[in-house]
Ligand SMILES: [Zn+2]
């Protein structure tokens with residue numbers, strides 16, 4: 001049997017990779033296996049996982065927004081949802097927001113869950129609490145203005161400025 | 171890797187890797203060279219903090235290494251092949267004791283890795299988390315309230331943790347129970363990778379068991395699940411070793427001793443045969459068959475007989491034939507020295 005990668009050298013390594021019960025057979029020559037990082041056990045490797053992923057993502061994504069997923073684009077890095085579903089990789093952290101409406105089924109299939117329950121970083125977690133507080137104060141400010149409670153509104157505005165500065169410097 | 175640590179007769183090493191990214195930059199494969207440089211710069215500055223001083227990190231930009239140096243780092247599991255071969259503007263920070271390595275601009279901006287000998291998942295996680303906290307004090311991580319740590323690949327999102335344990339399972343392979351046990355492991359959400367030679371035999375009887383799920387479970391849950399499964403695998407392997415000794419001691423000792431004989435006398439040896447014979451000798455050491463040889467010697471040989479190390483040892487690039495000859499010589503000398511014979 002010839003190596004399935006290069007087709008030039010005989011395949012000397014035959015192995016099976018099982019991810020979530022899906023079995024894939026590989027027949028590689030030593031050189032191609034090394035290039036793929038497969039030869040040394042214990043090495044992280046990424047080559048087949050992305051092929052597998054795009055297989056997972058190429059199903060019809062139900063649209064919650066009325067827009068087809070294919071039209072979505074991350075306005076920070078420019079990655080389109082179509083590109084994402086082909087490569088199986090996000091372009092930047094903002095892609096998670098841009099494609100949010102379509103990620104639930106993917107995460108459910110990959111992880112059986114969609115919400116993080118682990119470690120929260122002190123700083124980013126802190127910013128998150130501040131951001132939530134900020135939202136709350138802004139809503140309160142709107143109400144205060146509507147009720148013409150200007151003294152209260154001025155206090156709220158100061159507090160909001162403080163918080164914004166804190167978030168900017170975090 | 172000194173071959174010590176809990177359950178070192180079966181568990182070679184425990185590794186915890188955390189994937190982290192900076193909030194305001196594209197992931198490495200999409201980033202421009204100047205954005206990658208910005209990542210390097212920020213991480214390098216973050217590493218200068220006082221909290222990290224005790225680990226004495228060495229900062230190594232990938233473009234300052236030649237091919238052989240990179241390969242040596244890959245063989246020591248301090249960097250991934252991806253960082254060695256594909257990363258533009260990649261770097262690694264390695265602690266003085268080589269237990270911690272922080273890859274920069276691999277698939278994610280940061281990959282914090284901790285590698286311990288034996289079964290020490292909780293210890294590896296605690297150290298990785300401490301390094302993570304210290305870096306986070308100086309870096310703005312990409313973190314999302316609902317999705318957790320944001321990663322380039324959706325398979326790592328959430329905790330960003332990949333924990334893995336490398337186990338040596340010769341008796342389960344010999345008694346042909348390994349397939350059944352590995353299938354059971356898959357069913358509890360773990361992944362097993364082994365390198366398969368002819369038939370169903372894994373090269374060197376080494377298997378890596380790791381978590382697959384990173385989202386929706388806490389780090390502690392993920393590690394406990396892996397630890398529990400590995401403990402069971404260890405028990406099965408010990409039982410299989412005992413029963414082999416009871417029913418087939420002479421045959422087993424003959425096989426292991428023949429492997430020792432070949433390794434301590436061969437003049438030419440290919441890497442595949444070397445890994446398989448070293449597995450036999452490792453089992454022999456665990457069963458008390460070869461005095462003087464330690465798991466540390468075997469771990470060292472497993473790493474040192476790989477192409478990068480052999481070429482660095484030789485100080486030059488070698489053809490496969492030259493490598494086979496040097497590999498045989500290196501193993502011969504080490505084993506004979508350890509066993510107190512002459513080389
Ligand atoms: Zn090939």
Ligand SMILES: [Zn+2]
Nearest residue numbers: 074077092095
């Ligand atoms: Zn993006």
